[in-house]
Amino acid sequence: MSGRCSWPRASCPGGRRSWHASSSGSTTSSTSYHPHQKTIIAPFAEWSVVRDARRRAARGRYTTRASTHDRADIRVAIKFLTWLDANQLDLTAVNQEDIDLWLTTHPTPHRSIGSFIRWMVTRRLTGQLTILTRRPGLPSRFLGD
Numbered sequence: 001m002s003g004r005c006s007w008p009r010a011s012c013p014g015g016r017r018s019w020h021a022s023s024s025g026s027t028t029s030s031t032s033y034h035p036h037q038k039t040i041i042a043p044f045a046e047w048s049v050v051r052d053a054r055r056r057a058a059r060g061r062y063t064t065r066a067s068t069h070d071r072a073d074i075r076v077a078i079k080f081l082t083w084l085d086a087n088q089l090d091l092t093a094v095n096q097e098d099i100d101l102w103l104t105t106h107p108t109p110h111r112s113i114g115s116f117i118r119w120m121v122t123r124r125l126t127g128q129l130t131i132l133t134r135r136p137g138l139p140s141r142f143l144g145d
Contacts, residue, residue: 076112
């Protein structure tokens with residue numbers, strides 16, 4: 001592979017069909033979702049993830065790794081909505097405690113859930129929520145003796 005988009009042609013950022021149009025190898029092939037979640041997932045995928053991917057592809061900055069991260073963002077959003085359903089929580093009533101609980105019980109998708117939370121807050125689907133970002137790297141301040 002040349003490092004370019006690894007999404008199926010039908011859902012590749014340069015393509016014209018929607019992200020969920022391809023039945024084989026689509027972004028949700030390994031993660032199923034409930035039909036009522038489509039009203040949230042489809043706009044997030046189309047207008048946030050794929051739209052941004054198309055912009056990066058137009059500038060020649062869209063790699064296989066970027067497509068992997070984009071698919072992960074969609075899968076984690078689906079897992080989050082499924083978790084809300086399992087805990088009988090309404091999306092409009094999600095608060096900071098719910099987000100913190102999700103992050104402590106699902107620590108791996110920390111980066112991926114952040115884009116979905118920011119998207120939901122921007123569209124006023126939830127109240128004001130924050131995700132603390134992890135700072136990579138070595139400590140820069142040390143305790144003195």
